[in-house]
Amino acid sequence: MIDLDKSLRTDCKQCFGLCCVALYFSASEGFPTDKESGKSCINLKSDFKCSIHNNLRNQGLKGCTAYDCFGAGQKVAKVTYKGCDWRDEKISSNEMFDVFLIMRQLHEMLWYLNQAISLKENYSIHDKIRTIIEDTEKLTYLDGKSLIGLDIVSHKNKVNVLLLETSEIVRNKVLNGQKKLPKIPRGLDCIGSDLRNVNLKGANLRGSLLIATNLRGVDLSKADLIGADLRDADIRGANLSDCIFITQSQINTAKGDSSTKLPKSLNRPFYWEK
Ligand code: SF4
Structure with a gap:
């Protein structure tokens, strides 16, 4: 497996605590209480650091340690909104939160596609995978409104076809003869x-x-x-x-x-x- 691109790894220092605000938390999924989407977590400080970062699991916030944005947070913060955070009056915070959810899906697709292209068994479809990686990367550089207007389901379906094909090829090599x-x-x-x-x-x-x-x-x-x-x-x-x-x-x-x-x-x- 390749060493996946840094841009697909969470870098909280380059983000504005987007996951701590944009997401809905459910008490049934590793959070002490429910939290509405779009509402800042009570533990998020004004500098976007978490006040209980070193103690999340003991405080019943397992869900926070499990979450991975695949680098979508820093992309939205630094690229899409060029350093303006969700408190800035010039931008719509709701739009930024919606964009974050879309960006996370695109970055998750890129994570899987990069895994797929690192495999040898599916060499025959590497060109198709490379093309869709390029297409997906281009989408991550769209502006906020265009990202919201994206037909993300149809793009995801195209990605899934290649991930499924990869899975079949790779697993069949192991299962042959079984x-x-x-x-x-x-x-x-x-x-x-x-x-x-x-x-x-x-x-x-x-x-x-x-x-x-x-x-x-x-x-x-x-x-x-x-x-x-x-x-x-x-x-x-x-x-x-x-x-x-x-x-x-x-x-x-x-x-x-x-x-x-x-x-x-x-x-x-x-x-x-x-
Ligand atoms: S507890 Fe910390 S990491 Fe978890 S949502 Fe709140 S601020 Fe973010």
Whole structure:
């Protein structure tokens, strides 16, 4: 996997706390209380720093440590609005918040596409992936109004076609010759299940509810984890070093340790067991 571009990594120092204001927080998703979108979090200081940054998990704000904007925050702050923050009277804060949500989707697509083009197995479709990366990057430089007017769903659909194609090619290389595919519990049945004895190499785990599953020591090589919910999944000692389409946010919500093997592009959360 390539060392993904710095521009797709969250850099809070270059942002105006956009995620701390624009997003809706739900008490059921790692926040102590609900918060309306567009309303500043009570812990956000006037210099856009978080007053409890080093203590988020102890204060019941796991959701903040899990969130990843894929660098959309700094792009909106520094490029789209050229350094004007959401308190500036010259701009519409609501427009800026809407733009942030669109930019995050575009940057998330770029994250996955950059992963896709770093793989060797799907070389035959690299040209198509390169073209859509260029198209997506161009969209991120549109002005606020044009970004809001974008048909983001149709662009996402085009991206998804290539991500799916990549997944098929990569996983088929692993699954070739395997007569019987492993039976993986689906939907709600998957939550809390023990998957330690299931062969998950090359598995299709797209959007799976892997919440609180036991994946301890499991080899997830070339498994597709796009959109999989790994909250509280036990991945101690698991091998995720070359699974595909995984994000920092998924890793941040799981329970790993120093023996969990991660892709080079992702960081080991400081709060994991040693
Ligand atoms: S607690 Fe800190 S990081 Fe979380 S939303 Fe509030 S200001 Fe942002």
